[in-house]
Amino acid sequence: MPSPGSTPAQPGRRPRGRPGHDRAAVLRRAIALFNVQGYDATSVSDLAADLGVTKSAVYHHFASKEDILAAALDEALTELDALVAAAQAASDRSARERLEETVVAAVGILVEHRAAVTLLLRVRGNSAVEQAALARRRHIDAALAALVVEAVDEGDVRADVPAEVISRLVFGMVNSLTDWYEPGGRSGPAALAAAVRGVLFEGLGARSRVS
Amino acid sequence: MPSPGSTPAQPGRRPRGRPGHDRAAVLRRAIALFNVQGYDATSVSDLAADLGVTKSAVYHHFASKEDILAAALDEALTELDALVAAAQAASDRSARERLEETVVAAVGILVEHRAAVTLLLRVRGNSAVEQAALARRRHIDAALAALVVEAVDEGDVRADVPAEVISRLVFGMVNSLTDWYEPGGRSGPAALAAAVRGVLFEGLGARSRVS
DNA sequence: GTCTATACGGTGATAGAC
């Protein structure tokens, strides 16, 4: 495959033609705009104006507006698929251990791919593209729930609450990070992941042995 | 009170005009549609068709599409304001105790006014109405965060995580209920509230004294 | 390879006539 049209553009060496945006740059701005204004409320004109080009330029990079959304959702889903795969592997470790690591890793993904994940979490299945994304997400959620079931069965996670509910609550808390976490915040991703892990697995109580 | 708009039930003597929907009925359907399709993706035509009337009939009850949104958001915000007021009162009790009760009450509101709260949680401030709602919501969030600070100061909630972060995580978990809880589910609201309280304050660990 | 100009069919919100 002799480089089919993709990125000869090394920094400092403009290949040819105009100094415009490439597909990845358009996608990045689109995700940002979709998150601020909402997908439906964002017109291709908005995106083009934000990039400083015309609508047609946007349609040069993507076949349709929905195609942009699909690419954005794919970014998030690819990361989450990898998360699930990692959680299912290494089954020599206890489910509880893998669950804790999965929560920590999920926080990392939320932070690193915040914009794409935020978009994914807001999808409501209002089109074929969105429904496909929801289906992939359901698969991921089911795998995470199965991990919780394992941990409950092994006796390392409380059994007085249905595992399905626990799974929803755990990843509901993790996902809620997209609503407020700012990359430039006071506490970094590592501290945040530790906080989530601590609150979830140890509870809110003061750190004391007795009581 | 001479039956305000509802069921005059006098044969052959309609009170006025047609047997159409009243404002509350329109609002209820609107909230449902907004949640399924998204606010922006829902046109007034959609709503009118769903109600079986024309667009203009909808505009008779509400001045604009945004006005419908404002009414919906007000329902949720009114409930949450009451929640905050209750949490701040009774300050003879410990902050931890009031926090636990607030969490339980919040779950109740989420369940009972799920549709309106869901709408509120999706607002991004894309218009004056939405910005006003966001401002009210920020005020509520701040009050809840202050309650957590109190509980930390009293030594009843862990201090190794910033109170602000704890507050976000706690109510992030609570708010995530809107994404999956179905009123007809197997576990009722009371069991759900108990589950959330338990997971948050005791942690996910198996119920055992000796570990 | 990236962008501009232009146009078209469709639909939304809304105002004004009935």
Next chain:
DNA sequence: GTCTATCACCGTATAGAC
């Protein structure tokens, strides 16, 4: 209270400039 006309703007297609 309802119907209709209007008009702005949407997503998309095509043809060509740099």
